[in-house]
Amino acid sequence: MRTFREALCFFLSIFLLTSTAFFEAAAAPGWSAAQAVGKPNTLVAGDKESAWASLQPNNGGEWLKLEYANPVEIKTIRIRENYNPGAITKVSAFTKEGTESVIWKGDEPLKEAPNTFEILADSTVKSQSLKIYLDTARVRGWNEIDAVQLVGKDGFEQWAVAASASSTYASKFEHTVASLPPVVVKTVPQAGDRAVDPSLDKISVTFSKDMITKRMWSFSQISTDTFPKIPEGKEIGYLGDNRTCVMPVKLEPNKTYVIWINSPRFNSFRDIDNHPAVPYQLVFKTK
Ligand SMILES: [Ca+2]
Incomplete structure (x- = not known):
């Protein structure tokens, strides 16, 4: 039988574990690159803080880089866009050694949001790291990305586990010399x-x-x-x-x-x- 103190410690550690998990989920600022991590959670069209957005709209070149848990030979890439799709110009993949190779290049078709831009890669490049390039001047307003799925030739599907970006609207809320x-x-x-x-x-x-x-x-x-x-x-x-x-x-x-x-x-x-x-x-x- 547990002593009262053991029971208290047990409940406290459960509480701390849950509050830490909650803190991490809540800590990713709205529109930050981290909002493109994981499964889609922005299912309706619109400017939503559960998706990544660049700092400025219509500002030209921007990028979003995504990391995945498992390297795969790339078959398909699915980019979920919840706001003003059509600005993607290039998607590349990095090998383990860091070599970047272009998977797709062109003008993304203009579609209504929400949209899944699907790239059939058919690439022998083995990668767990993608970089999406946008020309934000191409489509007016913020061009927001909610989630990006990487599908391997073996059929293995995964969502990103980490992300970074050229800029994010989240920095609007940071207190820096630049933002004030x-x-x-x-x-x-x-x-x-x-x-x-x-x-x-x-x-x-x-x-x-x-x-x-x-x-x-x-x-x-x-x-x-x-x-x-x-x-x-x-x-x-x-x-x-x-x-x-x-x-x-x-x-x-x-x-x-x-x-x-x-x-x-x-x-x-x-x-x-x-x-x-x-x-x-x-x-x-x-x-
Ligand atoms: Ca998201």
Whole structure:
């Protein structure tokens, strides 16, 4: 007969085992490469987090690489697509030594989702590693893959056990310098300065990241009389560092100026990944 302590340990270990398994299943972030592992679980058409999606849609070349438990001579590959099929351009297989050989190449036929794109390989290549190439600019929207089946010449069917990708929409939710918006790191003059030289002929703002520089800015006002005049013929523009935007101004003495650099309403200051900069209010006063 078990002692109470043994029984408690037994129940605790069962609990820990189940919670670990649950954690692993739940831990694969939505749209990550890991969502293409295992059997299909995205049976209806649409943008679903139980399938892999690249970070950007319509961005050109992307790939999804899948690993399988058992090497086989490839007979058939079945690619389950749940959203905007038709972007696959090539499928290759890797040998144990790492040599990549093309199994199929071409323009995937355009079909309605959900779709199974079936490739009859008839290949003597023995492999447990596939790479699917897409041209995401070919079919509008995200081109999502739910699962990929590898069928051997011996009839053995398997789903992927691991996956990686050129990019994933899951990284949208990671907190990295790349995923978070740019902020203002410097202005000339500085916010709060009460003794700005009125002969200053430009206001410059520097952001924390590389920005979209081509006519993308948003200096806005809270009232006409607190916004500086821009001299005729002068233009706003970025410096060569791609981070500093300069606005030519004509200031008046003894006056308070208020300038939104992006605002709750306008947000054309954007980094190269199209994240709008966090709004910043620049307030200063001239001598
Ligand atoms: Ca899936």
